[in-house]
Amino acid sequence: MTQKSVGSASVGEGELLWIPSKAFKDAAQITRYLDWLDREKGLTFADYDSLWQWSVAELDAFWRTIWEFFNIVSDGEIDKVRTGSTLEATRWFDGTRVNYAEHLLRHEGQAAPGETALVHSTELRPLATMSWEELGGKVRILATRLRELGVVPGDRLVSYMPNIPETAIAMLATVAIGAVWSAAAPEFGAKTVVERFAQIAPKFAFVADGYSFNGRSFDRRSEVATIAAHLPSLEKLIWLPYLGLDREIEADVPIINLQDLLASPAVARSDFEYTRVAPEHPLWVLFSSGTTGVPKAIAHGHQGILAEHLKVMSLHCNLSPGKRMFFYTTTGWMMWNSVMAALVTGASAVLYDGSPVHGGVDMLWRMAAETGTTSFGASPTLVQNMKKAGVRPGELYDLSALESVIVGGAPSTPETFQWFFETIRDDLWVTSQSGGTEVCSGFVTALPSLPVYAGEIQCRGLGIDAHVWSEDGDEIVDEVGELVITSPMPSAPLFFWGDADGSRYHESYFTTFPGVWRHGDLAKINARGGVYIYGRSDSTLNRFGVRIGTAEIYRVVEQIPGILDSLVVCCETPDGGFYMPMFVSLEAGRVLDDGLKATIAGHLRDDASPRHVPDEVHHMPAIPYTLTGKKMEVPIRKLLMGMPAEKVVSRDAMANPALLDWMLEFAQRPEVVARRSAAA
Incomplete structure (x- = not known):
C-alpha cells in the first residue's frame, strides 16, 4: 500500500x-x-x-x-x-x-483445530480466545437445551447482558433454532428496557447480575427484577452471575443458571439441525x-x-x-x-x-x-x-x-x-x-x-x-x-x-x-x-457514537417534580465531538440550581443510561413548539450550529414566536459560539 x-x-x-x-x-x-x-x-x-x-x-x-x-x-x-x-x-x-x-458458524467445519473465532476481554476478565470448535459446541448445547425448555421458532428471546462470549452464544443459539433475538445493553435503565421488550412479548430473557465500567461494578439485580415484573409474557429468566452476585431477586418466573445450561452434554455437529426459515421469518x-x-x-x-x-x-x-x-x-x-x-x-x-x-x-x-x-x-x-x-x-x-x-x-x-x-x-x-x-x-x-x-x-x-x-x-x-x-x-x-x-x-x-x-x-x-x-437532518441525538432518541430523555426528565417541559439537541462540532445542551422550563418559584441539575443527571443516568446525561442544562422561559404541536428540536439545533435564523425557522410557524429571540440570544453567547467553533 x-x-x-x-x-x-x-x-x-x-x-x-x-x-x-x-x-x-x-x-x-x-x-x-x-x-x-x-x-x-x-x-x-x-x-x-x-x-x-x-x-x-x-x-x-x-x-x-x-x-x-x-x-x-x-x-x-x-x-x-x-x-x-x-x-x-x-x-x-x-x-x-x-x-x-448456520452461516456464521459454517467456518467451524473448515477451521484448523484451535483456530480462533472469538477474542474477548472485559474490565473483569483477562484477554482470552474461543475456538470455532468451542463456540460451535456451546451454541449447539444451548440451542438444544432451549428446544428442550420449549422454545419454538418465532418465540422471542431477549438479552440484558454485557458484550461477552455468553451473549454471543445466546444470540447464535436463539437464531439457530428459529427463535427471534433482541438485546439491550445492561447500562440501560429498566424503564428504557421495558419500553423496548414489552413490544415483542419475549418468552425467555438472558440476564446478567451486573456489569463493570471504568473500574466500577454496577449491580443490576433490581433492574432485572423490575424488567421481569413488567414483561407478562416472560416464562423464564436465564441468569448469568457475571459479577458473582447471588440470585436474590423477586421474580414470578423460574430462574435458570446459564452456566448450568452450557455445562450440559456436548452435541455433535452431525446430530444438530439448524432451523431453516422462509424469507418472512424474523431473525432479530x-x-x-x-x-x-x-x-x-x-x-x-x-x-x-x-x-x-x-x-x-x-x-x-x-x-x-x-x-x-x-x-x-x-x-x-x-x-x-x-x-x-x-x-x-x-x-x-x-x-x-x-x-x-x-x-x-x-x-x-x-x-x-x-x-x-x-x-x-x-x-x-x-x-x-x-x-x-x-x-x-x-x-x-x-x-x-x-x-x-x-x-x-x-x-x-x-x-x-x-x-x-x-x-x-x-x-x-x-x-x-x-x-x-x-x-x-x-x-x-x-x-x-x-x-x-x-x-x-x-x-x-x-x-x-x-x-x-x-x-x-x-x-x-x-x-x-x-x-x-x-x-x-x-x-x-x-x-x-x-x-x-x-x-x-x-x-x-x-x-x-x-x-x-x-x-x-x-x-x-x-x-x-x-x-x-x-x-x-432530523432530531436524533448522537452520543459517543451511539444514537439516542430525544423522547427517551423527555420521558425521564419530565417526571421530575418542578420541571414543566424540556428540549434537548445534539450538535456536531468541527473537531468531531458533540455538544448536547438541554433546556427546561420550570414551575413558578422553582430555580435551576445545582441540586436540580444533579437530580436531572441522576435520573437520566439511572433510568436511561450515562449517555443520556446532557453536557449542560439551561433554564428557558418556555419550550418552543410549532403551531402543530411539535417541539422545535431541528430548528434549535441548527441555530446552535450557527445557521441563520431566516433559513431555519419562520416566526409564523411558532406557537410562541417570542421564544425565538431568547434562543437567538442564547446561540450568540460566547461560550456557545466557542463550543460550536471548537478546533480539532
Whole structure:
C-alpha cells in the first residue's frame, strides 16, 4: 500500500491520503468477486463506478450473484429474487429457507483445530480466545437445551447482558433454532428496557447480575427484577452471575443458571439441525433510538441480513479467515451485530466490554495490539479524545497486524483521517462508513481497491441505490442534501413489530419523497462517487457514537417534580465531538440550581443510561413548539450550529414566536459560539 504524505499541517476535506498498492488490490475480496463475475458470468467492469451502476440497475442479477458467489446454503432454490411493487413492500429470495447462525458458524467445519473465532476481554476478565470448535459446541448445547425448555421458532428471546462470549452464544443459539433475538445493553435503565421488550412479548430473557465500567461494578439485580415484573409474557429468566452476585431477586418466573445450561452434554455437529426459515421469518428485532416516542421495533429477516452481511463484510470490509475485527460497541447497538457478522467471512470477532479509557485513554490500542486486531473500529469522538490526549498508538504498541480502521457511528472529519496516518503509520486503509439500525449495515461504505480522501466515505455500497436529493426531490452532486435510497435492499426491515398495517414504517421513511427512503442524514456525493455525511437532518441525538432518541430523555426528565417541559439537541462540532445542551422550563418559584441539575443527571443516568446525561442544562422561559404541536428540536439545533435564523425557522410557524429571540440570544453567547467553533 502507498500513501500520500500529508505532513503536519491541517488537511483539507477531500485531500488524497492513501492509494492501495497493486498487491493489496490483487489480494482483496472484491477482486476475487470481479474475477468470478468475469469467469462465471462473462461480466467485466472498467472501474468500481461501473460495477456499482450495474449492481443497482440490475438488482436481481446482482443479488443472485451474491447468493451464488458466497454459496448460501438453503432448502429450496430461488423462485424470484424479488417480489413486490414498491420499495417498502419488496420481499427477497422467495422459495428459499436459510438460517443466519448456520452461516456464521459454517467456518467451524473448515477451521484448523484451535483456530480462533472469538477474542474477548472485559474490565473483569483477562484477554482470552474461543475456538470455532468451542463456540460451535456451546451454541449447539444451548440451542438444544432451549428446544428442550420449549422454545419454538418465532418465540422471542431477549438479552440484558454485557458484550461477552455468553451473549454471543445466546444470540447464535436463539437464531439457530428459529427463535427471534433482541438485546439491550445492561447500562440501560429498566424503564428504557421495558419500553423496548414489552413490544415483542419475549418468552425467555438472558440476564446478567451486573456489569463493570471504568473500574466500577454496577449491580443490576433490581433492574432485572423490575424488567421481569413488567414483561407478562416472560416464562423464564436465564441468569448469568457475571459479577458473582447471588440470585436474590423477586421474580414470578423460574430462574435458570446459564452456566448450568452450557455445562450440559456436548452435541455433535452431525446430530444438530439448524432451523431453516422462509424469507418472512424474523431473525432479530433491533430498536430505533425512540426520537418520536416509543422506540421502533425493527424486524429483519435471515435471508436479507445474510446476503447483505456477506457482501459488506467480505467485499467492502475485506474480511476473510485469519483476520480479526473489532469495533467499540455495546450489545444494545447494531454495531454489536455487525461485529458478530465478521464470523460469516471466517474472520474472528474481537469483543470488549467496559470503558474505552479504563486504564488510560490509549486502552483500545493496547487491546488492538494484544489481540492482533486487523480491522479496528471506533467512533470519531473516541478518536478525538485520544488525539487531544496526545496519544500516538504506533509509537506505543506493535500494531503491525492492523490493516484497516473503520470510523463509524458519527461523521468523521478530515483531521480524524489524518491522525491515523500520522500517529500509527502511513500505509493504513482508513475508512468511514454510514448506515443505520434500520438495515443493520451501511448505505455508504469502504472499498479496499479505491483511494482514501480526507473525511470522505469511499463509495456507495454495492446494490445500494443511494443518492442525495434536494428538498424538491432533485438529485444533486457536490451539494449537501438528503440521503435517499431509491431502490429496494435485502436488509431493509421486514416490518416493525406491532405495526400491523405498516403505517409506522411508511411514515418513518417514505412520506417526504413518496416511494423513496429518506434516511434523515445530511449528505453530499461528489462526482467521483465519494460521500460525506454531515450529521442528522432530523432530531436524533448522537452520543459517543451511539444514537439516542430525544423522547427517551423527555420521558425521564419530565417526571421530575418542578420541571414543566424540556428540549434537548445534539450538535456536531468541527473537531468531531458533540455538544448536547438541554433546556427546561420550570414551575413558578422553582430555580435551576445545582441540586436540580444533579437530580436531572441522576435520573437520566439511572433510568436511561450515562449517555443520556446532557453536557449542560439551561433554564428557558418556555419550550418552543410549532403551531402543530411539535417541539422545535431541528430548528434549535441548527441555530446552535450557527445557521441563520431566516433559513431555519419562520416566526409564523411558532406557537410562541417570542421564544425565538431568547434562543437567538442564547446561540450568540460566547461560550456557545466557542463550543460550536471548537478546533480539532
